[in-house]
Amino acid sequence: MNKEFLWGSATAAYQCEGGWKEGGKGLSNWDVFCHSEKNSVNPVTGDVACDFYHHYEEDIRMLAEGGQNAYRFSIAWTRILPDGTGRKSQEGIDFYHRVIDTCRKYHVEPLVTLYHYDLPESIYEAGGWENRNIVEQFVEYARICFEEYGQKVNYWVTINEPNYETLCCYGFGNYPPNVKDLGRRWRAMHHMLLASARAVAVFRELKLPGMVGLVSDSYPIAVLTDNEAHKKAAHMADLFFNLCVNDVCVKGAYPQDFVDQLKKDGYDLSYMKEEDPSIFADGCVDYLGINAYNRYIAEPADGPETNLGVNNTGDGKKTKFQIGNWFSLGEDSEMEKTPWGMEINPRSIYDLLMDLKRLYPQIPVIITENGVGNYDEVVDGQIHDQYRIAYLEGYVDWIERAMEDGCTVLGYFVWSTMDVYSWINGYKKRYGLVYIDYDSDDLVRIPKDSYYWYKNKIQNRRKSFNGKIHSIY
Template sequence: MDRKFLWGSATAAYQCEGGWKEGGKGMSNWDTFCHSEKNNINPVTGDVACDHYHRYEEDIKMIADGNQNAYRFSIAWTRIIPDGVGKISREGIDFYNRLIDTCKKYNVEPLVTLYHYDLPQSLFENGGWENRATVDAYEEYVKVCFKEFGDKVNYWATINEPNYETLCCYGFGNYPPNVKNLERRWKAMYHLMLASARAVKAYKNMGYKGMIGLVSDSYPIEILKDNEEYRKAKKLANIFFNTSVNDTCIKGYYPDEYIEHLTELGYDLSYMKEEDKEIFKAGTVDYLGVNAYCRFLVKPCTGRETVMEVNNTGDSSKNEEMEIKDWCALDDDPNTKKTPWGTEIYPKSVYDMLMEFKELYPDTPIIITENGLGEYDIVEGEKIHDQYRINFLQGYVDWIKKAIVEGCDCRGYFVWSTMDVYSWINGYKKRYGLVYIDFDDNCKRIPKDSYHWYKEFIKEKGGSYNGKI
């Protein structure tokens, strides 16, 4: 396989495709949630989104015209097996064959994510990822994908963000099933990790030669004070957000300190079966995909009960609040800039994280599978002057280059997102795209200044995989 450095951008099925009832597609948990009264923060849906289902060739040509050589997208499980289990949809398979073939037509390498938050509704109603049967259904689904697309796809990702998805589902409670219960969270996350391991094992058993990994939202954990209490909070935060996922998929087993801490907290861990240990060992990843957005500054808990509130409104006066009892609390550096959604703008975080990975996982390549800035964008005479996004992205790629020069095996970089997409609970006002979507004018595409910057950056700096970026 060609070891070119991957310069691309990324989307996910529910966020961009639309066509929610077309092509034999079944209902997902997000289809149902977005049409329910629970969707009350930014009550919009992904029914149409940016209509990528109908306009994928236009979008892939736009990617190629921007000098990008790779496109990360996800497959909607509900297009392949509409009910989650049982009958396979040839219409859905044909759609993704067309999408992949179009990538090939324009010399764009597809990196395909098998699961990115959108679970078939029937499985969701039966307990979702808390139910071990979902793992069995997922394995059958991915085997269909490997069989149908395996000869054309060189890069696969099993699961997108087991940490962040379950944090939203069971911590913040803003993703379905919209509850706050960390014990249920750990169970769901375990089954997501088991599903990933089984997918990797199946892929290798089926004889395919590409690379298969997992996409982790990872964070360098930092503290503003260096004392015993703060160091303990940092250690626990690292287990909570990072090693519980990364160690498991790379080393093939859960960290002892993670199991010990959950046991100390009195959680029922009976869902962790002895026979699963061999599956985790056999299902280690070929690379780690990393969604890099920020660092986490943490401090010791204050002793109160768990409080987890996220800013989904873009009201800068309402920053995210997180104190996780018996783990850690989020701290704040008043000297760093933040987005209206409260995310700290700190590009050096990606360098700190990559250098940590170099020490922890020296034999595992890294691909930055997402990096981007969510902002309010303004159209001025058919142009979007998003210099703030250019500054953000430039800062990150500069620090990534430094990490590569210093020995980190990083093989790709994907901007989130290819175009403006449905941003989950944030709706459509929070825009990440290199290309502006006018949702009020037939999803008209308008390349932003950042699209043109990225195009020139790749032309000038892009190169083969050898660290010379």
């Protein structure tokens, strides 16, 4: 097992692969959604995306040439099981063998995510994550992946962002099934966490090498006014965004005040079965993957109304986010923000890591995503993304400070390896270290200034970061 700090970058299958009808792949919910009238904000698809399906060796080679020793990617469930269950696709299985073998060829450690938003359409039509049957269906899929790739992969992720995905699906309503119903959200999230725990148990049953975790988008919660009402709002925001996922994965149980609040709000919790606590307890993770982008400012809610707005257009307009009787999100007017409203605050990763150290002192962390999206432009064949360099530089420096102060961080992955399809944000919002010329016939790759900055940063910090992690192995 790699005992070096993981310096890498990340992608997800639907966002980069393309080849949506190639290699025996079945339809996912995102394939169907993107071709429907519901895809109306930025009506583009991931049919081709970056065409990683045909460019994977080029992309992994470029990653390695950029000094990176790790690559996080996801497997498309529909390439392994085109119908979600039952019949396996050898073509799909072989594709990921080639991807993993290519990582090994270039001395790149693969970190493999089993599920990153793209659900087989047949399972989605049967209720998706709201239907408890999905737990065993996911376990079937996970077992195949573990058995196929388990001797080649040392780092696994069960599920990516149960919090953010379900917030988009059932809060903002901008991801399929495109509804606003938090009751359905809590049910779907519960089944995601059950599926993860069951998959972790299978991983251990198979006695595979390496580590298995879950990726949680997590946020330090701050207040700008120091009084009891704001402190209560901050705690409620912490429950809503962080603890409802992280406590289950690490401690094996929901926070009791989270469950009490759901009951107080009148949600139907009949989906929580008597056997679930033991499933959670048996499926605690080896590490917690953290997707870290920004912090949240909590304020008391101004009433019982829930109002969930999100900016998917990059027009700089403000949106309101309030969970009735829980909290509202405010903003710090002195902080720089992207056109999509994300605060630029690298110090926030230090605060988050120290929170995690306090809450879960025995659990190591991998920063599985960190990055900033914006409008990039090519000038004389180059992309001078200094804003991205400044953002990433600050995060890496604050991560090192947190490690010096006792946080166990095993790796850091920039989102994203190259520009990708950014879900509802489309293609104009770019996160990549490598620019994709979507107008060129062969989707030409152009390393950005941030690609070269990252290579130099890794070279300069590799020794010091390695020296801070050896005690965990």
